[in-house]
Amino acid sequence: MSDHQKQIAGEAAAERVEAGMVVGLGTGSTAAWFVKALAARNLSGLRCVPTSEKTADLARELGLPLVTLEDVSKIDLTVDGADEVGPGLALIKGGGAALLREKLVWEASSRCIVIADAAKVVPILGAFPLPIEVVAFGHKTTGNRIADVLIDHEIQMPARLRQADRGVVRTDGGNVIYDAKCQAIHDPVRLADDLKLITGVVEHGLFLDLADEAIIGTDAGVEIRLP
Secondary structure, eight states: OHHHHHHHHHHHHHTTOOTTOEEEEOOSHHHHHHHHHHHHHOOTTOEEEESSHHHHHHHHHTTOOBOOGGGOSOBSEEEEOOSEEOGGGOEEOOTTSOHHHHHHHHHTBSOEEEEEEGGGBOSSSOSSOEEEEEOSTTHHHHHHHHHHHHHHTTOOSOOEEOEETTEEOBOTTSOEEEEEOOSOOSOHHHHHHHHHTSTTEEEESEEOSOOSEEEEEETTEEEEEOO
16 A cells, blocks of 8 residues: 555645745655656646656656756755654655755755655654765775764664665765664764764765655545654
């Protein structure tokens, strides 16, 4: 039922978009439902900022008008999925390897809505591996420094370089991803700050104090959550 839950969350979020808006388009399977629903509404004057090449390809296919972040002074609304939705709408994102571009778009937005199926809602962040985007040059030494920070947070498992059938996963910006199996993140604010202090770390998947609203798809319909 998760696909249906994702679909109804995406469709509900598309109803929040008004003609003439600049809209940030998220990345991932749930965000794709939003993009499809938004295109079906055929609103006039939309300008859409995609957070990944994959989302851009889908939006072009559906006829949505695209602009870059450099083309706009601000984004009215961004709608995006999440890998985990925790208390206070603290999020883990980056399973689709677009976390840097996603966070740039989120932080340029007046309002951000996260959409997810019910299974993504958790009492504490960390069961989903935390993505950490790292400059490819010297990434192994950066990975060692990440491990030291994780140990300081009582996370014993070292972060693993993300790989796929084609080899090392590269982001649209040419960076690599390390995934940290945290199990439980007891102090996400401090962990977020400590990771950003590491030279070579470009961004991490902790999205804190960024979501204004969550639309969660459930078997009974959509559920609205606020921070």
